Amino acid sequence: MEALVTGGAGFIGSHLANALLAKGGVTILDDLSSGSKANVPKKAEFIKASVLDEAALAKAAMGGAATVFHLGGMVGVPMSVREPQRCADVNVKGTVNVLEACRKADCRVVFASSASVYGDNPKTPYRETDLPAPVSPYAVSKLAGEGLLAFYAKEYGLKCVSLRLFNVYGPGQKISSGYAAVVPAFINAARASDDLRVNGDGSQTRDFIYVDDVVQAFLLSAEKGSGAYNIGSGKPTSVKHLAGKIIELTQTKSRITRAPKRAGDVRDSLADVSKARRELGFEPAYSLADGLSRVIGNG
Template sequence: MSVRLLITGGAGFIGANLARSALSAPGIAHVRVLDDLSTGTREALRGVDVEFVLGSLLDDTALRRAVRDRDAVIHLGALPSVPRSVRDPVASHHANATGTLLLLQAARRADVGHVVVASSSSVYGANPALPKDELDWTRPLSPYAVSKLATEAYALAFASTYQLATLAFRFFNVYGPGQRHDHAYAAVIPRFVYAALRGEPVVYQGDGRQSRDFTYVDTVCSVLLDAVRRRVTHAHPVNLALGSRVDLVTVVGELERILDRPITVRHETPRPGDVRHSEASGVLLRQLFPEVRAVPIADGLVATVDWFQTFVTGPAGSAVAVDRVPAAPVEVVDQVGTVRRTVARTRSC
């Protein structure tokens, strides 16, 4: 069966990579993206021939337009970042919890056959167990984590109550080419790579020994697309990571090896809401997706550094415009309009 796919949050880092992968994936007939561009960018989808709907999950008109005639939805739309949620918990709740509820309701009314949602490893919070198993207890430490727990709970509740086929993934720390460094809530790897290429200090929020299960974006995209092609469901959330826990000191060491020079480090106060260590048990993921393969952190960092050198800093580390590859003008699309993009590929964010 060919899948007509909707990606919410498709102009963001993971979403744009996913849209690009979907266009060349077998079994995907058509790709539509819904994004309000609050954190994503139009430039992320340049050269990606998708149908684009500009609008929020909280906008009923845009949401109904987005879910119409879809076979499956991959729901990535969210307001990310633990620190952002600490500063504005209500905004995170509206975007992540209420937005997911409205999407599921719209999908059910439009007879969408399958909905995959993105939760987060942050839901484990204060649980010290390593690795994290999907049946371990959860104790969120931030409003963002609470909103993601609501995201997965709503998806599973709709499966139980309304027989909507759903699958909830708990994303861990996704990284790779196209991830933005240039905003207040940027993830750690793009911040480290950009600073290192510029010859600036990288900043540890603490001692640098905090660890994460870093997952390369191509791995995430391949699992998501396999899930919608095979219409995979499960009664519990599924960790989308493979037990590859690495601390930040090791990440910097790998960057020093790749760049062949030392990197200066600066320490700052740990951030409220952050967990000390995070690692997935990949047992359930491998059972459901036996073809999944982990990308070693060294290989993923090489690809990420290469992307930054090509599109962000330049080969010598001097800043260049990200949109340095010429492209046709990007059309502005209203909440019920669509556009087909056929210009040359530039970047994904």
């Protein structure tokens, strides 16, 4: 299978690209604004370009890709709050560009959406049928991306899947990466015996999912499915509990301290993955303890 990965020099994209290389050729398109050339697998073809570069996208998609995995764009809530216009430009216009290239090249599209589209909905676990209520420019841009995929699927017959990723973590993740960046931040602090600072009181919950499980969801989506799917572990973890588990696994003397709540953050987030399990065959393989142990051992 020939594949194009936008954002393939980033955290999730590079893990996906490595897995795809076992199945065929891989082209990565990334402007390195948040990714790193060091993450690009040696056997992958690399194009340094933004998703706003229509000519580069068209050339990459026309290169024989059967599936385009669209992960390129601005990552995370905080940056989108600081730069909402750039978020809209890159995440919305960039997604239109990807879809146009795929329409012309007749590629399947798998889009990295986000659990943030659900907003601060107090009713968990989240189901794909729940009404979205995004509370940040990042979340709005991801919901817009899903809507664009749905339009292209209905209007042009393009085969499209949107994966609503919950809090992804794993080896090679940078603190600035968004997703579950609290994990590398806590691990780095614990290794230095520094305090682990939680935003708010730490009782807010997240659905942390190991990156290899997320890669598996992308691979499954290249073969089957349509519409939007939740991709998470299906298990809630408080940020305070996460900090305690990392302190335990690193055997550090760090303490847990408090910091102000972040703008745009939601209170609780938990995935109902029954639709992905039923239609994609998705099944998370890693517990939080297993995943954290792998990250800590990898560093």
